[in-house]
Amino acid sequence: MTDRVEELSRAFERFPGIGPRQAKRFVYHLLSTSESDRIRLAELIAHLGAEVRQCASCLRFWSGTGEVCNYCSDTSRDDSILMVVEKDQDLLAVERANAYKGRYFVLGGVLTLAGKGHIRERELVDRVERKIRNGKAEIVLALSATNEGEHTADRIRELLTPLREHITLSVLGRGLSTGSELEYTDAETLFGALQNRKET
Ligand SMILES: [Zn+2]
Structure with missing residues (x-):
């Protein structure tokens, strides 16, 4: 048996x-x-x-009706700024911090230094291309302050190179200490890191 x-x-x-x-x-x-x-x-x-369905725009999982989630359909949010996060839990941490009112994109993972891992590369490029049709956009890379996070940010910079004249690329500022994962960062620190984001 x-x-x-x-x-x-x-x-x-x-x-x-x-x-x-x-x-x-x-x-x-x-x-x-x-x-x-x-x-x-x-x-x-x-x-x-x-x-539970996947939002057609930011690709996060959510329970609701319609093609896109509540954050993507909310017309009061700033359409000119797109935050790229590793996973759904990171997006929720940023929402809890109440420091950001733009749009999101969920990568669905990180890339490891050993060449493992998967991120939604094609979907990200598509999303950014669609965004810049309406004008210049800021892309905020809100990744964990870990080796994997850095490595993934490098790959995204490379992917978005052809679109650089249409976008401003920024990363979270000081406050997020080395090794810290976004998901476990407290609201105050996240708020500071977002306020102090810097162009990259
Ligand atoms: Zn969404």
Whole structure:
């Protein structure tokens, strides 16, 4: 018979940052909860695909109706500035800081120094090209202050080189200390880093 504990453990091990011991803890935690709680959790997972969609413009995941998300459809936001973030959680951190009222683009990852990782390169270039049709735009690279973040920023600079005369490219300013990930940066620091962003 299939060992369900092992099977579910292995499924959890595929989650980012989860090792075999933590995966087992999750499984035994689930075994200690009520059956109705487990069914509810299974339903939430099953409905993710149907009810959470990807915004056609910034590519973040959101629950709602329509082609584009609330940030992309909000006409009060500044259309001349586009912030590039690594992942959805970073976008949410910037929103929490309440320091930015422009548009977003989610890269969907970072590039590692070892040449691994994937970012939405073609989608980013398309997005910037569409943006500059309405005039000059500022592109803010809001990536983590890590080696991967730096490396990814270099690649984006390279990708956007042909469009340089139509864009101002900036990076987050001081305040974001080396090694810090955007997602875990407090609102005040993020606010400062955005205010002090500098052209690159
Ligand atoms: Zn959007």
